[in-house]
Amino acid sequence: xxxxLSLLLPVWAGDRADFLSEAFxxxxxxxxxxxxxxxxxxxxxxxxxxxxxxAELVTSSPVPVDVVxxxxxxxxxxxxxxxxxxxxxxxxxxxxxxxxxxxxxxxxQMPIIEAGCDLVGSGLIEFGTHAxxxxxxxxPPTDPADILARSRFADPFNHPTxxxxxxxxxxxxxxxxxxxxEDYLLWAKMIVAGARVANVAEPLVRYRVGAGAYARRGxxxxxxxxxxIQWRFRRLGFTTPAQFVRNVTVRGGYRLVPEALxxxxxxxxxxTYRK
Numbered sequence: 001x002x003x004x005l006s007l008l009l010p011v012w013a014g015d016r017a018d019f020l021s022e023a024f025x026x027x028x029x030x031x032x033x034x035x036x037x038x039x040x041x042x043x044x045x046x047x048x049x050x051x052x053x054x055a056e057l058v059t060s061s062p063v064p065v066d067v068v069x070x071x072x073x074x075x076x077x078x079x080x081x082x083x084x085x086x087x088x089x090x091x092x093x094x095x096x097x098x099x100x101x102x103x104x105x106x107x108x109q110m111p112i113i114e115a116g117c118d119l120v121g122s123g124l125i126e127f128g129t130h131a132x133x134x135x136x137x138x139x140p141p142t143d144p145a146d147i148l149a150r151s152r153f154a155d156p157f158n159h160p161t162x163x164x165x166x167x168x169x170x171x172x173x174x175x176x177x178x179x180x181x182e183d184y185l186l187w188a189k190m191i192v193a194g195a196r197v198a199n200v201a202e203p204l205v206r207y208r209v210g211a212g213a214y215a216r217r218g219x220x221x222x223x224x225x226x227x228x229i230q231w232r233f234r235r236l237g238f239t240t241p242a243q244f245v246r247n248v249t250v251r252g253g254y255r256l257v258p259e260a261l262x263x264x265x266x267x268x269x270x271x272t273y274r275k
Contacts, residue, residue: 006087017053044073077175077182121157122204
């Protein structure tokens with residue numbers, strides 16, 4: 001059965017108008033199977049250029065676009081929860097305002113959803129100054145059993161690539177305000193609730209890596225978020241006591257090592273799944 005798709009795209013003051021245009025074009029106009037509806041969430045006030053660009057996209061879009069305007073910057077999780085309420089369809093795709101989708105992204109992912117999956121992600125390509133400046137790849141596990149096993153140690157989905165069922169997301173409480181790891185917490189709640197999950201190894205999204213990407217994956221704020229999410233996983237019954245100790249030791253330590261070591265560990269352990 002063919003289902004309709006809403007695209008959920010948050011924008012905040014730190015985004016660039018030209019990057020937003022490129023993200024929108026690649027994920028709407030250039031898709032071989034276009035979304036049927038777009039929700040742009042403006043997370044707080046933005047500059048005049050970005051405001052004008054959002055208005056241009058609304059008027060020029062080949063599909064209906066609704067803009068959710070939040071008076072203040074509330075953060076990614078609450079902004080996405082607000083956007084989910086405005087989505088017209090149960091199937092929702094995520095996209096960031098500075099990434100690029102390949103033209104056949106939804107032609108690949110939607111049949112998997114229509115076959116019965118609740119959450120489908122894909123691989124992605126990380127790029128630097130331009131789309132051909134490839135920095136690396138993130139290849140997720142694809143077998144459902146491997147996805148579930150991986151999820152107890154690391155995030156098994158690349159958030160900007162996912163397509164999911166809104167009703168299930170809402171039934172487990174949505175993203176909530178869990179800064180830095182709101183997506184990982186959501187996947188855990190969905191898995192505990194019995195979500196049917198899948199990944200496509202093929203990179204269907206090009207992910208823009210800004211300066212300081214590896215520095216942002218470490219430090220006290222990331223360590224605090226890491227410890228918080230591990231405690232949440234234990235309370236959910238998502239991890240065992242032994243997995244909790246392992247994760248706090250390995251993942252917590254990862255947040256504290258020098259940036260050069262963090263970069264190497266990310267490439268060898270986090271970015272590419274190895275069974």
